[in-house]
Amino acid sequence: GAGVSQSPRYKVAKRGQDVALRCDPISGHVSLFWYQQALGQGPEFLTYFQNEAQLDKSGLPSDRFFAERPEGSVSTLKIQRTQQEDSAVYLCASSLDKNYGYTFGSGTRLTVV
């Protein structure tokens, strides 16, 4: 597609519910990133894929967070047993090559009530 597509745009989850957030990167982009952006803060790195390989997951805040990209294109970020502190905008970005800029999607705003 023309840009990075994320769905859903908004998600309200009850505390304890599991959620799955989807990212469809720009076609042909090898690198894919997930970031978490709390209100009034800059994005914070969660995890990075190169094709289907998850090369860095050092930013995932707990073992409730899990990401996958099984065929090297679409990625899913799953959060189990959501907590209020998980409320944030989850941004996905993709990149063709590290020497080019990263293109971000519009994000998914997750609100845990």
Add this chain to the structure above:
Amino acid sequence: EDKVVQSPLSLVVHEGDTVTLNCSYEVTNFRSLLWYKQEKKAPTFLFMLTSSGIEKKSGRLSSILDKKELFSILNITATQTGDSAVYLCAVATQGGSEKLVFGKGMKLTVNP
């Protein structure tokens, strides 16, 4: 720990003013510095800087990097209300992960 600090964190100006946004960084294995504009949710790419002293320009926006003093500035001249946004500075490192380390962002409000 890698760190990116932006200043000021917010600024209110009138249309036509010139603004300068600052970004300083402390990272191991610096590769590049990037500026993004964030209006609603998706940060949009402005500049990528890798070399010191070379100014990049795009219309009324320009940016420069100083790798010796570890900072960058983003200038916006003749500001317009459409420039109102959060401006994010991020640093990419080399070796291992290609992740970006972001500053907190600077909220610019341009009043008519």
